[in-house]
Amino acid sequence: MSDMARGFITSIERFKPHTFQAEQGEGLFMSHSHEHDELTLILGGEGYYSAHDQNIKVSEGDLILIPSGLHHGFVCTEPWTGLSVHFLYAKVPAYCQYLFLNAYQKPHRLWSARLDADDRSWAEMSLSRLERGWHSEETSDNSYDLMRIAFETVLLLFHRNVVVAQDAELSSDKRIVQEVLKEIHRNYNTPITIHEIASRHYLSESMLRKKFSEAVGVSPKQYVINLRIEEAKRLLRQTGKAIEFISSEVGFTSSSRFYEQFVKSVGVTPLEWRKQHQDK
Known part of the structure; x- marks a missing residue:
């Protein structure tokens, strides 16, 4: 697919199974930051994501949202697999922007949502559809719309699993x-x-x-x-x-x-x- 049709997506990557031994000490955490935003689904295994004073344990079915520019680290404690979508928030479609509003009111932190088995399956299917669209040579408007719908579906699953805790804080x-x-x-x-x-x-x-x-x-x-x-x-x-x-x-x-x-x-x-x- 052409860069124009990819639009808001910059890359889609699958984890390779890996783990690190405890004797590596501080080297356990792979710390970095990036210019794009990231949404990652853990498909298997366990580990931790960290940023500032946060240390979030993640496992199969967890979705992690990492805003651009946030210095963060991760460690895998049990060999894990996952799928990460890197995107540009400024270019996402209009309804997707709303789904990010709560998270981007406090951009200097990690956000996570735990999906049940059904939602996890739905999210994985949607991300796989997005991945196929990303790698496809097809450049029709229908292919763009399918990618948008797949991305929006994953965001809805993420949003409904974190919105209750966030809304409780609102006046x-x-x-x-x-x-x-x-x-x-x-x-x-x-x-x-x-x-x-x-x-x-x-x-x-x-x-x-x-x-x-x-x-x-x-x-x-x-x-x-x-x-x-x-x-x-x-x-x-x-x-x-x-x-x-x-x-x-x-x-x-x-x-x-x-x-x-x-x-x-x-x-x-x-x-x-x-x-x-x-x-x-």
């Missing part, structure tokens, strides 16, 4: 904003209105706008527009889909409205932007 206002963000990222490509979202949370539109703007920095309406533009940019760069199709896919009701908002936000037309960035 009422923050929890509302989190739910609104979730709703926006899930439905940004539909004709949603801020009035409808506010009503579902038993708030006036002005009150929701105030809470959201204080927490996020922009109004809910502008956040939706920004999200649609960013997703359009990803599709322009990573696929060969027609501009009119992209306009509809990201939620604009007309091509003229899409062109107007794109030029206002980016400074050039969608076609000009695609020519400038598609091969990068």
Whole structure:
């Protein structure tokens, strides 16, 4: 698959079974950092991941999220196998971005989730589908969409296994904003209105706008527009889909409205932007 179609993925690697003997002392931990983000599924064996004051024991079925730039180490105590996806957070599709929001509010730490047998099987199948797409020479838009769906599936499995512990720490206002963000990222490509979202949370539109703007920095309406533009940019760069199709896919009701908002936000037309960035 071409670099353009791979989009947000930088590499996919499988562990080779290995272990280290205790007499190696501090050499047990293979410490490093990297510019990309990492999501790793442990398929077998046991070991530890460490970062700062964290030391997390991991075994079969665990998913580990490692933000870019985080200096971390690992050690295998029982020969293990696993599958790691290295990706660029800034390039992931829109709904995937929401699934990372909680983790990236506190980027200087490791995150892990323990999957049960069914979820572990589902995650492994999805990562294997992603891996096949990565190695495939096929460059159609369908192959890109299959990779996106596979990645999104793994993130959903990760997200639902860590979200309860994280949400317990949220205040009422923050929890509302989190739910609104979730709703926006899930439905940004539909004709949603801020009035409808506010009503579902038993708030006036002005009150929701105030809470959201204080927490996020922009109004809910502008956040939706920004999200649609960013997703359009990803599709322009990573696929060969027609501009009119992209306009509809990201939620604009007309091509003229899409062109107007794109030029206002980016400074050039969608076609000009695609020519400038598609091969990068």
